[in-house]
Amino acid sequence: xxxxxxxxxxxxxxxxxxxxxxxxxxxxxxxxxxxxxxxxxxxxxxxxxxxxxxxxxxxxxxxxxxxxxxxxxxxxxxxxxxxxxxxxxxxxxxxxxxxxxxxxxxxxxxxxxxxxxxxxxxxxxxxxxxxxxxxxxxxxxxxxxxxxxxxxxxxxxxxxxxxxxxxxxxxxxxxxxxxxxxxxxxxxxxxxxxxxxxxxxxxxxxxxxxxxxxxxxxxxxxxxxxxxxxxxxxxxxxxxxxxxxxxxxxxxxxxxxxxxxxxxxxxxxxxxxxxxxxxxxxxxxxxxxxxxxxxxxxxxxxxxxxxxxxxxxxxxxx
Numbered sequence: 001x002x003x004x005x006x007x008x009x010x011x012x013x014x015x016x017x018x019x020x021x022x023x024x025x026x027x028x029x030x031x032x033x034x035x036x037x038x039x040x041x042x043x044x045x046x047x048x049x050x051x052x053x054x055x056x057x058x059x060x061x062x063x064x065x066x067x068x069x070x071x072x073x074x075x076x077x078x079x080x081x082x083x084x085x086x087x088x089x090x091x092x093x094x095x096x097x098x099x100x101x102x103x104x105x106x107x108x109x110x111x112x113x114x115x116x117x118x119x120x121x122x123x124x125x126x127x128x129x130x131x132x133x134x135x136x137x138x139x140x141x142x143x144x145x146x147x148x149x150x151x152x153x154x155x156x157x158x159x160x161x162x163x164x165x166x167x168x169x170x171x172x173x174x175x176x177x178x179x180x181x182x183x184x185x186x187x188x189x190x191x192x193x194x195x196x197x198x199x200x201x202x203x204x205x206x207x208x209x210x211x212x213x214x215x216x217x218x219x220x221x222x223x224x225x226x227x228x229x230x231x232x233x234x235x236x237x238x239x240x241x242x243x244x245x246x247x248x249x250x251x252x253x254x255x256x257x258x259x260x261x262x263x264x265x266x267x268x269x270x271x272x273x274x275x276x277x278x279x280x281x282x283x284x285x286x287x288x289x290x291x292x293x294x295x296x297x298x299x300x301x302x303x304x305x306x307x308x309x310x311x312x313x314x315x316x317x318x
Contacts, residue, residue: 001043001298004279006206007179009152011083011121015298016269017046017208019284024064025054027286032068033075038288040081042295048182048208048282050087050126051111062092063114070116079117085208086111087126087156087182099129101140108144124154124182134166138175145176154180154208160195167203178205180279185209187218187249187268187314188241193276200277212281213268217241219293220250220264252313256306262296269297271310 003012018039023032039045053065066086073079088107091097095106111120123144125137144150155163155178163181170177181200183192186209200207213219217238253264260267265283272281285291302310 004206006122006152006154006208006279007177007204009122009179011152011179013046013083013208013280014044015273015280016044016294017048017085017280017282018044018294019210019282020047020049020065020069021053022065022284022286023049023053023068024060025057029068029071031286033072034288035285035291036069036072037076038291040078042291042298044291044294044298045081046083046085046280048085048210050090050124051092051107051114052087052090052126055093061094063110066111066114070114074116083121084115084117085122085124085154086115086120087124089126089129097129098132099125099137099140100132101136104137104140104144108149112149119149119151121151122154122180123150123152124156124180125158125178127157128155128159128162130162134162134169135173135175138166138170138173138177142176152176152179154178154182156182156210157184160192160199163196164199167205180206180208182208182210182282184211186212186214186281187253187271187310188214188246190314197276205277206279207277208279208282209272210282212272212283213265214238214241217246218249218253218264218268219290220253223247223250249310249313252310256302256309259306260300260302262300263293265290265293266297266300267302267306267310269294270300270302271307273301274307 001014005012049065052062054060055062089099096103141153153176185192215238222238253267257264257267272278283294285294
């Protein structure tokens with residue numbers, strides 16, 4: 001399986017990064033363990049989580065995903081078989097938020113404890129904090145790297161202007177730079193192609209987009225209002241795409257999928273390959289069948305005609 005380097009780091013990821021926000025939310029601990037076992041066996045060994053996952057679920061306070069991953073690591077003894085990516089900065093109920101040195105210093109220790117590991121491979125600032133100077137944030141992250149608690153750093157949900165400022169600060173001061181950007185990007189959300197993607201390409205930063213299947217909409221399982229009740233995630237995020245524009249993209253996915261004897265989800269993920277600055281999309285699966293879809297998507301390569309067809313369908317969404 002061909003792997004992609006994350007920026008200038010020595011971290012290499014498979015064609016699909018697994019999104020772990022579902023652990024402890026839409027899948028319980030037992031199913032999470034089954035998925036993690038199957039992921040490693042399939043070679044999809046990069047796991048993306050965050051300290052806040054899944055605070056939004058009733059009775060949760062954040063950290064549920066990291067805890068399950070940590071318990072799996074302890075149970076299986078497979079820390080060296082996986083890459084762990086986590087994030088901090090969004091509000092943890094009762095604990096705070098932001099990217100100050102004081103807050104991040106506490107947050108990294110909490111995440112390491114929940115994950116039951118000594119090091120996080122990619123530690124990401126989950127959301128920009130315009131109150132805290134970026135130099136302070138980068139200096140705090142530098143201390144984590146120097147202490148061996150973090151291998152590389154990334155950012156998520158930054159504006160292009162603010163992300164460029166961060167990269168310039170790193171270049172000027174010698175502080176570690178963000179090697180990845182994790183934005184909202186998929187066939188239905190392409191706004192970053194005008195600014196963020198070109199910036200990342202010019203700076204050698206790798207893009208690892210979240211919501212690569214548009215909250216499951218691009219899998220094709222949500223085609224009517226009634227379909228949205230199939231899952232919690234559908235009702236929570238996929239509904240906004242249910243309209244003429246979204247259905248046009250689904251039609252293109254259906255057509256390409258039929259030609260490749262694939263599924264719409266496989267095609268939607270394969271569409272990312274070869275795009276500007278793209279390392280690998282982040283996608284989730286709640287069943288072993290869906291996980292098999294991700295494994296097949298990791299191997300699927302679309303021809304230029306298929307990519308053009310999908311681009312044309314999604315470009316009409318502006």
